[in-house]
Amino acid sequence: MDWRFWKAEKRHEEAETHNWPTETHESIRQLLGMYLGAGTPPFANWSAPGIVFAPNVEATARNSVKGYQLALWFWLFAGKHGAIAARMARETFCLLADAAQPASGDAIDALLDLESRLARSVESISAEQRTFSQEGQAVELPMEFFLATGALRFMPESPYAGDAGAPLQGNDYKLADCFRHATEEALVLFRPMIQAVEFDSKLLPNWKWSARPGAAERHLQRRHGNPLFPLHRQMVTAHDVHEARIADNQALLDIRNELNEVRHAFFEKPSLPLNWQSYLENFREQVDRLDERRLVAGGQNAPLGDAVGALRADILATWRAEIQKNRNSLAALDQDEARKAERRALLYGCDWTGQLLSHGSLIPAEEVVPALLSESPAELEKAVAGLQAEPRLHETLAHCRAAAHRLVGELRAAGHGFPDLTEKLYILDGKREVPQEDSPGPLPA
Known part of the structure; x- marks a missing residue:
């Protein structure tokens, strides 16, 4: 059907009865066709009737409203299938956009990020x-007004960007009207479209790696197409990535829930018990274990880290208040804190080390060394420093050295050569010489 020739009074009826795709990938392809197509609703109908912008504002208005319409589709998709599924769908959309118009995917991704920030x-x-x-009457501005103001202030191509005091010359009100109109236009199509579509990650052909992957996704990233791993382990699918992201998200959710329980237990008592020092020590240890788990889990965990840090600061403030008149006790506490911080930096400053030490290691035993060699030289140096600093891990380091030399020898015998492997073996061996590169070609990470 050619959506450009819809009659307004038939839009709802046509949208409800249209045979929308049920498979995610096909639905995304159709959405991309709507977005990139000339004169295709709902994106062609971004401007409210009668609204005209000056030439220097029109591109900002058009891009911000069309971006918001596109974001609506993914928000509706998330409402039905969850945020992780919506993220996978968005990645597929951007990759398809790149294939249709090179370099457009990153621009669309950045636009969707901006729309999400504005909405939040x-x-x-x-x-x-x-x-x-x-005139004595209370007037409440609609949400669209604030969306419009944000778009005019923060869209990179906006003539008002970077000048918070510049008058918007009425464009905020006009753009707000466009946001309202475009939202109505989009929802007419997108609601039945989303109602029809199902999600099956096994049918997605591709994905984009997270900028800050969680532990499970990070190990998939190491394995993907990496000759350091057995051939069958080099194969990674979008379904694998989706499942890994679900596991990573659950890991952070579990930590947050446990942190809330610890916080509640800490603040529920109005006063400290007689054995206050062991009492506070116990809370500090609980919080530290949760923070170690957070570091191991990886991903977008900064807000959780802030929450952990805030509770830890409250515990230490209470502790210091009890010993504020005892300089020796304060000094001993500070020294203990410094030792803990140093140990944490050594053991959890590298993803590989933290994941190795996690309860029920996130890295299978047979993949510990391939995973280690998949880290960058800088990360490998951190890992070696952590293993050297912990006496109980010296045997692990010796095993990794021997196994790494054996694995690299097998790869070279099979004709594989990578530029960083010699350097990485030197780092594992504790040598300082700068080696010559093996041969051209990047090592997958």
Whole structure:
């Protein structure tokens, strides 16, 4: 059907009865055709009737509204299939966009990020903040007004970008009207479209690695197409990535839930017990174990790290308040804190080391050395430093050295050569000489 020739009064009926794709990849392909196609609703209908922008503002208005319409599709998809599935769908969309128009995928991804930030900032605005008085009457500005203002201030191509004090010359009100109109236009199509589509990660042909992968995804990234691993382990699918992201997300969720329990237990007592030092020590140890698990889990865990740090600071503040008049005790506590920080940096400063030490290691035993050799030289140096600093891990380091030399020898005998392997063996052996490179070609990471 040619959506450009819809009659307005038939839009709902046509959208509801249209035979929308049920498979995610096909639905995304159709969405991309709508987005890139000339004159194709809902994106062609981004501007409200009668609204005209000056030439220097029109591109900003058009891109921001169309980007918001596109974001709506993925938000609706997330509402039905979950945020992780929506992220996989978005990655597929951007990769398909790149194939259709080279370099467009990253631009679309950045636009969707901006739309999400704008939406989150608008959601945080209270009704009181949206209300002003006009001729003695309280007037509440619609959310679209704040979306429009944010777009005009923060879209990179906007003539108002970087100048917070520049008057918007009424473009904020006009753009708000476009956001409202475009949202209605998009939802007419997208609601039945999303209602029809199902999600099966096994049918997705591709994905993009996370900028900050969780532990499970990071190990898939190491394995993918990497000759250091057996051939069958080099094969990674979008389904594998989806499952890994679910596991990584659950790991962080479990840590946050346990942290909330520890916080509740710490603050529920109005006063400290007589054995306050062991009491506080126990809470500090619980929080430290949770933070170690957070570091091992990886991913986008900075907010969780802030929450851990805040509770830990409260525990230490209580501790210091009890010994504030005892200089020796304060010095001993500071020294203990310094030792803990140094140990944590050594053992958890590298993904590989933290994952190796995790309860029920996230790296299979037979893949410990291939995973280690998949790290960058800088990360490998951190791993070796951590193993050297912990006496109980010296035997592990010796095993890794021997196994790494054996594995590299087998790879070279099979005709494989990678530029970093000689350097990595030198690092494992504790040598300082700068080696010559093996041969051209990057080692998959």
